[in-house]
Structures are given as C-alpha cells and as structure tokens.
Amino acid sequence: MDWYTRALDFQLLEDTPVHAARRWVRIVPRGSQGACLLLARAVNDEQASRIRKQAGGRVPLFRHTDDFKRDRARMQAQGVHFREEPRHEDYGTAVVFEDLYGNLRDLIEPKTWART
Known part of the structure; x- marks a missing residue:
C-alpha cells in the first residue's frame, strides 16, 4: 500500500484487517x-x-493526469520503472510503467483534460 500512496500518489480509502493473514485495502x-x-x-x-x-x-489500467511532466518526474523520483520514453498520441501524452509487481500501467495526460 505504501508504494501506491507514495510513488503513484494514491489516497488510502480503507485498511481493514479481515483476519490475521488478510486485509481489505482500498x-x-x-x-x-x-x-x-x-x-x-x-x-x-x-x-x-x-x-x-x-x-x-496488455495495459489494463490508466492513471490520468492533468500535468504529465510533473507526475512523471515525481514517479521517477520515487523509483517507478518506466518501460519506454513518453510518446505523443492522438489522444494525448502517454507512457507505460510497471507497478510494484510488474503489472503494466499507463500514465496519460489526455489532450482534452476534463474532470468529471
């Protein structure tokens, strides 16, 4: 959990022990x-x-951002492994990175940033 909150700037919603060997972490x-x-x-x-x-x-999860350079630099400083250099696509700027367990994720700044 610490890696996700520190390196990816996720927010902890819940950390509930279920029993001795299991936790419910959202x-x-x-x-x-x-x-x-x-x-x-x-x-x-x-x-x-x-x-x-x-x-x-494949990449099943995307981490959207409103400031690609800021978030990529922060993630790099936290040791996040990027699999490629940033690329500019029709939909925006993107880069593939690995989570703590080697699963692939995308950091994307859409061309049209609109918070919903």
Missing part, C-alpha cells in the same frame, strides 16, 4: 471520485500465478 487516485482499487495478496498458488499476468501483457 486505494484511489488522489482527487478521483471514480472507481477504486482493492489491493490483495495472493493466498494460494493459483492466485500467485496471475501476478504480472493480470491482462495477458
């Missing part, structure tokens, strides 16, 4: 009023086999 991008992420540890071999393979090598 985080959300700071300022977001949309969906949240549930962080959970693998508790068996089947779940562990899915780490780094959540989306079959």
Whole structure:
C-alpha cells in the first residue's frame, strides 16, 4: 500500500484487517471520485500465478493526469520503472510503467483534460 500512496500518489480509502493473514485495502487516485482499487495478496498458488499476468501483457489500467511532466518526474523520483520514453498520441501524452509487481500501467495526460 505504501508504494501506491507514495510513488503513484494514491489516497488510502480503507485498511481493514479481515483476519490475521488478510486485509481489505482500498486505494484511489488522489482527487478521483471514480472507481477504486482493492489491493490483495495472493493466498494460494493459483492466485500467485496471475501476478504480472493480470491482462495477458496488455495495459489494463490508466492513471490520468492533468500535468504529465510533473507526475512523471515525481514517479521517477520515487523509483517507478518506466518501460519506454513518453510518446505523443492522438489522444494525448502517454507512457507505460510497471507497478510494484510488474503489472503494466499507463500514465496519460489526455489532450482534452476534463474532470468529471
């Protein structure tokens, strides 16, 4: 949880112990009023086999920003591993990075930034 709140600037919504080996941890991008992420540890071999393979090598989650340079620099300073140099697409500026477990994520500043 610390890595997500420190490196990705997520906000902790809930950290509730379920029992000795399990916690219910929900985080959300700071300022977001949309969906949240549930962080959970693998508790068996089947779940562990899915780490780094959540989306079959594709990027399933995007971290939108209203200031790409600021957030990329902050993330780099926190040791986030970027898989490429930033690229400018029709939809905006984007870069692929890895989360703490090697899952791929995108940092994107849409060309038309509109908070909803």
